[in-house]
Amino acid sequence: MQVFHHVASLRDALAEARAAGKTIGFVPTMGNLHDAHIELVSLARQLCDLVVVSIFVNRLQFGLNEDWDKYPRTLERDMARLSAANCDFLFHPEESEIYPNGMDQQTRVVCPAMTDVLCGASRPGHFEGVTTVVAKLFNIVQPHKAIFGIKDFQQLAVIRRMVQDLCIPVEIVAAPVHREPDGLAMSSRNSYITADERPRAAILSQALNRTREQLQSGRRDFAALEEEGVRCIEDAGFRVDYFSVRNSHSLAPAAHDDTEITVLGAIYTSAARLIDNVSLEL
Known part of the structure; x- marks a missing residue:
C-alpha cells in the first residue's frame, strides 16, 4: 500500500x-x-x-x-x-x-x-x-x-x-449496514457506549425493524408509528433525537402513496449519538 x-x-x-x-x-x-x-x-x-x-x-x-x-x-x-x-x-x-x-x-x-x-x-x-x-x-x-x-x-x-x-x-x-451480533449498527462512536448501556443499545435497530414490520403489514398511521418507536427507545433509558418515517429519495415525510420508504432514527447514550435506519419497498 x-x-x-x-x-x-x-x-x-x-x-x-x-x-x-x-x-x-x-x-x-x-x-x-x-x-x-x-x-x-x-x-x-x-x-x-x-x-x-x-x-x-x-x-x-x-x-x-x-x-x-x-x-x-x-x-x-x-x-x-x-x-x-x-x-x-x-x-x-x-x-x-x-x-x-x-x-x-x-x-x-x-x-x-x-x-x-x-x-x-x-x-x-x-x-x-x-x-x-x-x-x-x-x-x-x-x-x-x-x-x-x-x-x-x-x-x-x-x-x-x-x-x-x-x-x-x-x-x-x-x-449494506454492517451490524454487531445483537443488531447494533457498527460505528466508530460505539466505543463511547458505557458497559451499562451496551446491552440496551440495540433498541434503536429493534424499534426500526418493528416499524418496518408494521408498515409491511399495511399500517400507514406514520405519526403513531413514530410515537411508538420513541416510547420503545425511551423505555430502554435513552433520549431520542428523532424517529421518523420518510420518503427514501427526497427524505420528505412519508406519504400514503409512497412506495419506497426509509425509517430513520437517532438516539443519545450518555456519551454517544447513534444513528440507524431501515428501508422497504411497498
Missing part, C-alpha cells in the same frame, strides 16, 4: 493508473476503522482495479460542542487493516493540505435539499462540511466509483444529490 500526504503526488500516481486504463474505487473515511469500513474497501476491491482510501478527520463537519478533538486517531492500526484488505493507495493529508486558505476562507458546497431535517436539524452546518470535503476529495481522486455505507442514509442521499446537481462524473455505490 502506498501512502500519500499531498494532493499533487496522489494525483500524479492516479494519473498513471488512469492512463493505464485502470478503474478507481474510492472510500472516504475519518479513520478509526472498524469492520464496516473494511467491508466498504472490500466492495471497492470487487468493483474496481485500484482502491483509494482517505483518512481525514474533517473539522468542518463537527459542530461547536462536538467531539472533533476527541475523535480517535488510530493511524497505525488503520494502516495495518487497510494493507491487509489490499488497499492500494492511502491518502492521509494534513488539514492545511485540504484547506490551504484556512477553513474560514474555504469555498463551501451547500446542498439546500435534505440538509435541514433529521441529523441536519440537530447538527447545524454538519452537511455543509460533509459536502464541501467530499466534493474536494472527489476532485482530488477523480474516482470512477465511490463507496458509502447505508448506515449514514441521509449523508448518502445528500451526496447523491450533490453529485447529480454538480454533474460530478462518479458513481455512488451504497454498501
Whole structure:
C-alpha cells in the first residue's frame, strides 16, 4: 500500500493508473476503522482495479460542542487493516493540505435539499462540511466509483444529490449496514457506549425493524408509528433525537402513496449519538 500526504503526488500516481486504463474505487473515511469500513474497501476491491482510501478527520463537519478533538486517531492500526484488505493507495493529508486558505476562507458546497431535517436539524452546518470535503476529495481522486455505507442514509442521499446537481462524473455505490451480533449498527462512536448501556443499545435497530414490520403489514398511521418507536427507545433509558418515517429519495415525510420508504432514527447514550435506519419497498 502506498501512502500519500499531498494532493499533487496522489494525483500524479492516479494519473498513471488512469492512463493505464485502470478503474478507481474510492472510500472516504475519518479513520478509526472498524469492520464496516473494511467491508466498504472490500466492495471497492470487487468493483474496481485500484482502491483509494482517505483518512481525514474533517473539522468542518463537527459542530461547536462536538467531539472533533476527541475523535480517535488510530493511524497505525488503520494502516495495518487497510494493507491487509489490499488497499492500494492511502491518502492521509494534513488539514492545511485540504484547506490551504484556512477553513474560514474555504469555498463551501451547500446542498439546500435534505440538509435541514433529521441529523441536519440537530447538527447545524454538519452537511455543509460533509459536502464541501467530499466534493474536494472527489476532485482530488477523480474516482470512477465511490463507496458509502447505508448506515449514514441521509449523508448518502445528500451526496447523491450533490453529485447529480454538480454533474460530478462518479458513481455512488451504497454498501449494506454492517451490524454487531445483537443488531447494533457498527460505528466508530460505539466505543463511547458505557458497559451499562451496551446491552440496551440495540433498541434503536429493534424499534426500526418493528416499524418496518408494521408498515409491511399495511399500517400507514406514520405519526403513531413514530410515537411508538420513541416510547420503545425511551423505555430502554435513552433520549431520542428523532424517529421518523420518510420518503427514501427526497427524505420528505412519508406519504400514503409512497412506495419506497426509509425509517430513520437517532438516539443519545450518555456519551454517544447513534444513528440507524431501515428501508422497504411497498
